[in-house]
Amino acid sequence: MNTLRARREAEIATLFRDEGVQRAMELHGTPLLLLEPGRVRAQYRRLRAALPFAEVYYAVKALDHTAVIDTLAQEGCGFDVASIEELDRVRARGVPVDRTLFTHPVKKPAEIAEAWDRGVQLFVADNPVELDKLAASAPTAQVLLRLSYPNPEAKSDLSAKFGIEPSQTRALIGHAMRRGLHVVGFSFHVGSQLDAPRRFADAVGRTLELMDELEATTDVRFEVLDVGGGFPVAYDAPVTSVEEIADAIRPLLAPRAGRLRILVEPGRLLAAEAMSLVTSVTGRAERGGRRWVYVDDGVYGAYSNVVAEDVHPMILPAPGPLVARARLAPTTVAGPTCDSADIVARDVPLPPLSVGDLLVSPAMGAYTIVTATTFNGRVATPIAVVAEPADVSPEARDDAAPVRMLSTAAS
Ligand SMILES: Cc1ncc(COP(=O)(O)O)c(C=O)c1O
Numbered sequence: 386m387n388t389l390r391a392r393r394e395a396e397i398a399t400l401f402r403d404e405g406v407q408r409a410m411e412l413h414g415t416p417l418l419l420l421e422p423g424r425v426r427a428q429y430r431r432l433r434a435a436l437p438f439a440e441v442y443y444a445v446k447a448l449d450h451t452a453v454i455d456t457l458a459q460e461g462c463g464f465d466v467a468s469i470e471e472l473d474r475v476r477a478r479g480v481p482v483d484r485t486l487f488t489h490p491v492k493k494p495a496e497i498a499e500a501w502d503r504g505v506q507l508f509v510a511d512n513p514v515e516l517d518k519l520a521a522s523a524p525t526a527q528v529l530l531r532l533s534y535p536n537p538e539a540k541s542d543l544s545a546k547f548g549i550e551p552s553q554t555r556a557l558i559g560h561a562m563r564r565g566l567h568v569v570g571f572s573f574h575v576g577s578q579l580d581a582p583r584r585f586a587d588a589v590g591r592t593l594e595l596m597d598e599l600e601a602t603t604d605v606r607f608e609v610l611d612v613g614g615g616f617p618v619a620y621d622a623p624v625t626s627v628e629e630i631a632d633a634i635r636p637l638l639a640p641r642a643g644r645l646r647i648l649v650e651p652g653r654l655l656a657a658e659a660m661s662l663v664t665s666v667t668g669r670a671e672r673g674g675r676r677w678v679y680v681d682d683g684v685y686g687a688y689s690n691v692v693a694e695d696v697h698p699m700i701l702p703a704p705g706p707l708v709a710r711a712r713l714a715p716t717t718v719a720g721p722t723c724d725s726a727d728i729v730a731r732d733v734p735l736p737p738l739s740v741g742d743l744l745v746s747p748a749m750g751a752y753t754i755v756t757a758t759t760f761n762g763r764v765a766t767p768i769a770v771v772a773e774p775a776d777v778s779p780e781a782r783d784d785a786a787p788v789r790m791l792s793t794a795a796s
Pocket residue numbers: 444446447465488489543574576577578613614615616650651652653654751
């Protein structure tokens with residue numbers, strides 16, 4: 386925990402030394418999200434190195450910012466989209482449609498027709514009605530059947546709403562074939578923020594067994610296995626690394642990779658650590674003998690992940706004299722709306738703070754601004770994009786543009 390805290394403090398200190406970041410804060414004030422596409426790139430490369438045979442499809446829902454899409458597109462990444470809007474967002478950045486995959490298991494009929502019309506070939510389904518809709522609007526589509534993998538160990542169990550049991554697969558494949566659809570394989574999601582490599586391995590192993598059994602007993606031949614996302618991120622405690630999770634599943638997947646396309650759909654892993662949230666203290670109080678501070682972003686804003694996902698990002702004082710003279714005491718950090726539920730965290734070790742002091746939360750890139758609301762009339766927290774070190778040519782420095790300011794998450 387302390388090592389993680391020290392690492393995060395060092396990362397934030399580096400970020401705050403960036404002249405562009407200083408200028409962005411002067412220009413925008415707070416709250417402000419600082420997005421580092423270079424860290425998205427680094428995470429993508431780590432994943433590719435750990436699972437070299439896998440095709441990566443970034444789950445756009447985690448953070449749909451154009452700088453993230455552009456960075457991953459440059460790297461050759463694919464995109465997992467959950468709506469026609471996400472598909473169009475990715476296409477608008479010049480991504481060829483054959484690098485997209487429509488993974489929502491229940492789509493509006495019009496969305497299927499529009500996605501097919503734009504050239505999407507590969508869709509996910511998990512029920513006969515969806516297959517009928519696909520057959521009607523995307524007549525020769527390739528289909529991945531989504532398997533259920535209930536998992537109480539994950540922060541978000543993504544099998545509560547979607548997915549079928551292995552015992553249902555045979556009938557569903559038959560249904561798809563009768564409709565002229567081509568079932569090319571299976572997808573599953575082990576649950577998001579899953580810090581348990583053996584669960585990843587278990588899900589992969591069971592799915593491969595199922596595929597073997599179906600191939601041995603029917604005419605079907607599979608071409609694709611999509612192992613979903615779920616890789617964890619160190620919010621308030623260390624987690625298993627992507628390399629360790631890859632070590633757990635590589636022995637199962639590598640021997641199949643010659644014949645099967647192996648897909649992986651990470652969202653959080655690529656986006657979370659790439660964005661930090663800077664807030665200001667707007668007020669301070671003693672309540673019940675405890676220290677409270679109020680800040681200008683909260684659980685109805687960029688800290689939406691605290692409530693929606695039950696993750697707990699660190700809240701650190703911004704680098705500067707406060708950190709140096711820190712006498713830390715447990716502090717409740719509350720958001721800006723009038724709602725009592727708008728409490729970001731309790732018992733955060735913080736120094737005595739004054740109105741105007743800055744706080745920073747690292748690892749705020751995934752499922753934060755995309756799930757924020759405008760409750761109490763608050764606008765979306767702006768995002769400033771921090772240039773990658775390699776981007777900062779001497780001219781760019783003179784030109785004072787290492788940071789490109791983008792006004793909202795929709796940029
Ligand atoms: C179908 C699908 N794929 C991938 C993801 C990304 O998951 P994660 O952010 O845990 O990697 C999600 C998240 O909701 C999902 O629903």
